[in-house]
Amino acid sequence: MKLEIKNIYKSFGSKKVLKGVSFSAESGEAFGLLGRNGAGKTTSIRILMDVFAPESGEVFIDEKPVDYDKIRIGYLPEERGLYPKKKIIDQLVYFAELNGMSKRDAVKAVDYWLKRLKMSEHRNKRLDTLSKGNQQKIQLITALAHNPQIIILDEPFSGLDPVNAMLLKDVVKEQIEKGKIVLFSSHQMNYIEEFCSKIGIINNGEMVLQGSLHDIKRNYVRDRLVVRTEYPEKIIEKLGSQCTANESGELIIKLKSAEDKQRMMRGAYGEF
């Protein structure tokens, strides 16, 4: 199965949120959607899930316009939240049923996932009696229980301790191996790097960079040097307009070419 998002435009009021976003992902593949807060990640996901219609552009499954009655999508929203005062099993079954499962299958699937995520002991508790990390694991079940073909995870690792993060990684890898399309949205590169063969970087509503992670890494011109020093003034004095300071006080030196790097590093070491 191939999921394609083609040339999506969307604006809220006078604010243009998406200006021609396109990307694609295939079964058994994870796609990482990177971008800063407010870049348009969540809006892209919501359009993909038919929460609202785009102004122009379309979503395709296997070259055909998507039919939302036939496709199952699992979604872990960035803003986590379920019914705090309801029994966990009740609400998980409810969400699985809303996603098209029969009651019996839903109970079975939810119990499987509770066991898989080591949450079976909490089956009949109220959600708000659980810790935040555990609530997040419960929420993850809503994205997985109905055996979706496309899984969308928005910042799945935020708020998880290392043990649970490992557990989640295993689950995600397993889903990718099962041939699901997994869509990651995050602003943390390290997790994306671990699973995603393809990434897309979205900035200000535009896809600024997209392709296989391997290619991007290889083809990216390595002509920048980051210098951390106690005396940035001296370097600025010498190199002038080649330097820019970033937010944490480091200097970014743009080199004339990648081959220049060694020379510059040696020179910098000697001089300062």
Add this chain to the structure above:
Amino acid sequence: MKQFKTILKFELLNYIKNKVFVGITIFLVAAIAVVMFFPQIAESFGSQSSEATNSKPVMLIVNDAFDNSDMLKESFSSAFADYDVQITNDGIDSVKSLITSETAECAFVIKSDSEYDYYVNNNSLYDEKTMIADSVLQNIYRVNAMVKSGVSPQDANKIMNVQIEHNTTSLGKDQTKNFFYTYIMIFALYMVILLYGQMVATNVATEKSSRAMELLITSAKPVSMMFGKVIASCIAGLIQLVAVFGSAFLFYNMNKSYWGDNFIIKSIFDMPLDLLLYMLLFFILGFFIYAFLYGAIGSTASKVEDINTSVMPLTFIFIAAFMVVMFSMSAGSVDNTLMRVCSYIPFTSPMAMFTRIAMSTVPLYEIIISVVILISSVIGIGVISAKIYRVGVLLYGTPPKLGAIFKAIKKS
């Protein structure tokens, strides 16, 4: 459709499993049980106490005007059957002290044939004794006057106490009979719609503030969500109404003999079946129209605390409709122009039209027009509300302005 059923079931179970919902229903049924069993309870207590004390309150009469005290006592005794009327010759002061010590309840000091003083310990708001005494004395005065001009006392009495017989045949509706049940029905309609409307709004806002909405909106269609929620709360409301009125009816039948000929109670349970069906129809339609709007408003508030201010305009419309109906009912003119207009406006017609059907004779075509307008508005408002809901649930921050919402709906 399956999704709608799932939502309906889930929401309905929410109500039925809710301890507050169950508690209120049980409390109401218990309260009604107390009211309906009251005459039976009162009788079993009352029979003992009346034997024990067996005394009527004492009413003192001081006669300073008439020669014949017996005639005075007889007239007062028949006018105040519940009192032990005693003629006394004691002075004013001792009469006063008898009243303050509560040996006697009240006293009339007759000064002349057209003047008296009334003494009572605590003058009640509902004390009508002076009015009765006025007419008793008037009667005596007139009889005396007639006797003076040559009529025999017997004839004079006959003339004064002539009984007129009359029969009322109501060709349309009898407002004396149906006033009470219409009143109760309208009040029930008002309470249930206001209560459940607010509940729907709070329910939606809670889902939104707990962010369960993020998941709901991606899992279910807004139209199924909206209709599922509203219909579930409508069923919950009906269950509550049936529980309350059903138990009232049951308890009434268990105590029928004790209530005897109590006019009000009898007229309440004497409701014709067709009116009950109209009640059901207008209840459901009226409920839908308001619940949809409450749901839509709830979806635009991002915090539960914002709900109260957001729903205010809608609640005002509803209260205004209720007021118009109530005033028209108590004025006895349910067919006035305002009520006629109100019975076609979808927001007011459930109450206005129902009242008119119950208390006056409305031509069938008017009812049909009103119901058709109402049904089409319910569908229209349902769809618009689902659209507002779809747009509203994803807007966080300050509640959006009306214009902004409509713009967003147009676009989606």
